[in-house]
């Protein structure tokens with residue numbers, strides 16, 4: 230990587246605000262390395278032009294080295310924008326078009342960060358795990374339908390699609406990460422009810438486990454995982470799971486490790502054929518948009534994942550360390566969006 | 579109700595132990611009222627006879643007034659019993675055969691009960707809500723399939739089935755409960771991704787809301803609900819959701835309100851054509867079975883739901899009050915299974 234082109238999609242609500250700070254930090258840690266191209270996509274563009282993600286833009290995005298995304302989507306219940314239009318037409322569209330099979334979501338409880346969990350749950354324990362969420366299958370494929378819509382006889386279905394190809398690659402990725410970390414991998418599913426998908430996930434997991442004898446494995450039903458996550462999150466190292474379970478468990482993981490203001494994520498294209506995408510786990514939070522109070526930490530940490538992915542792990546570590554140090558220094562002080570960005574940028578420079 | 583016949587299915591692991599205490603309390607609160615018929619079903623019977631739930635037993639069960647169930651299922655990962663065999667062949671079979679559309683799961687944080695949540699989250703707040711989980715549709719219908727099983731080309735699907743008939747009745751039930759409680763109903767779904775099912779749930783919710791102008795409504799995506807449940811569970815009064823989301827959110831709800839040792843549930847047949855079924859939310863917990871240490875409180879509280887359903891709310895309240903008083907008295911003392919049963923039985927007598 231001598232120079233790399235980053236597409237920046239700030240998006241909606243607090244998206245552009247936090248993304249600006251992320252870019253600030255990225256520029257500070259690696260000056261003269263990145264070329265940034267801004268893309269005006271999201272609710273505002275849709276309202277102005279009726280376009281969500283024009284084909285020509287999708288085509289252009291194919292050729293960048295990575296995408297930095299803020300957040301998209303209107304407030305739930307908003308009447309101005311049809312529910313899910315931006316999520317499906319932009320965010321999920323990119324994840325599917327660019328085959329983002331590996332959705333990485335690290336959860337770290339930084340010392341001193343307020344958490345909703347009781348001190349007794351956490352005392353003396355380190356919470357530091359990563360969820361490897363499948364990103365291109367499951368219930369996210371849009372393979373549902375409905376008949377007799379709007380009548381008392383309506384039937385609506387949603388189909389969860391699971392292929393060995395899709396499951397194998399994400400499970401293999403997760404085993405690799407577990408090996409490089411503390412050597413423990415947990416599969417989350419619900420195979421006592423979802424027998425077909427469950428059997429496929431189990432088989433892939435068992436087959437690949439044989440290639441990683443040094444990785445200890447276990448299994449939890451998704452419902453049991455809810456309990457585990459609040460009574461002892463320190464038990465996890467790497468978690469692998471499907472698209473919807475991953476969506477659910479990562480919000481809970483973010484909440485117990487201090488909130489989605491801190492949770493970063495990467496949507497990785499495993500072959501490198503398409504650009505990978507880096508975004509905070511949080512949404513567009515329209516209620517606090519424009520006030521300068523959104524926490525940009527998750528967006529900034531996502532830039533560490535970007536640097537890792539682009540082969541600059543030493544720069545990634547510098548961001549991670551700066552984030553961790555800044556969080557420690559912040560304590561319970563409430564800082565503004567740009568203030569946090571400035572502080573972390575100063576640390577990495 | 580002068581005399582009522584209760585089918586007792588202790589089941590596996592700690593199931594029979596906690597059920598015995600539940601029956602003890604039921605007998606104490608209403609002597610000479612119930613006739614109990616034991617059914618030997620579960621892992622042990624399957625291993626002995628290969629039978630899970632013979633048709634003749636299902637036929638007999640149709641004619642009882644209610645079913646008290648303990649827990650079924652082998653340990654996850656057990657090699658002795660195929661994954662999900664008992665869950666699907668017994669527990670879910672009963673829920674579906676007896677059209678248990680309304681799966682009620684109250685969550686109450688009793689004063690003094692240890693919770694994994696931090697004091698700051700709960701301070702001065704009351705956590706007392708009920709989840710109304712749909713019980714006969716969604717991803718639980720077993721409408722999935724697979725092709726090329728065992729190969730690298732395997733495709734496995736799971737189909738979530740949602741009918742207006744099924745959704746309308748559970749949503750209507752939930753509105754009724756909200757009206758009788760604090761007048762607040764929250765719908766949990768993921769309609770930005772699951773658009774077909776989401777549109778159906780939204781429509782039913784909106785249509786029925788018009789008949790309940792006194793009930794305040796709101797909506798949360800299931801992932802956002804994870805966060806809400808750990809940062810402010812006191813915000814909930816009644817929650818309505820589908821079968822799988824209900825499974826997931828109720829385990830989390832149980833965890834934050836002191837653990838699944840305390841979480842009761844009812845599987846209600848809304849027409850009264852078939853018997854309803856009452857069971858603790860927890861599983862068979864094979865790891866602690868036979869040790870006399872399983873907490874029977876959830877099984878006992880489930881009997882209050884049974885009494886309510888059979889038209890004896892005053893007796894139900896007596897159990898609820900006894901449970902609450904006993905929990906307060908217990909403090910952090912670890913009591914045995916029969917000890918707790920005896921104490922609560924003595925209180926209600």
Ligand SMILES: CC(C)[C@H](C(=O)O)[C@@H](O)C(=O)O
Pocket residue numbers: 302316317320321476510770771801
């Ligand atoms: C916005 C939404 C479509 C998205 C998802 O469900 O994947 C979000 O919740 C996430 O976790 O990135």
Ligand SMILES: CC(C)[C@H](C(=O)O)[C@@H](O)C(=O)O
Pocket residue numbers: 421422452651665666669670825859
């Ligand atoms: C045992 C299992 C099939 C069941 C479910 O998923 O409904 C359980 O988790 C529950 O919540 O009652």
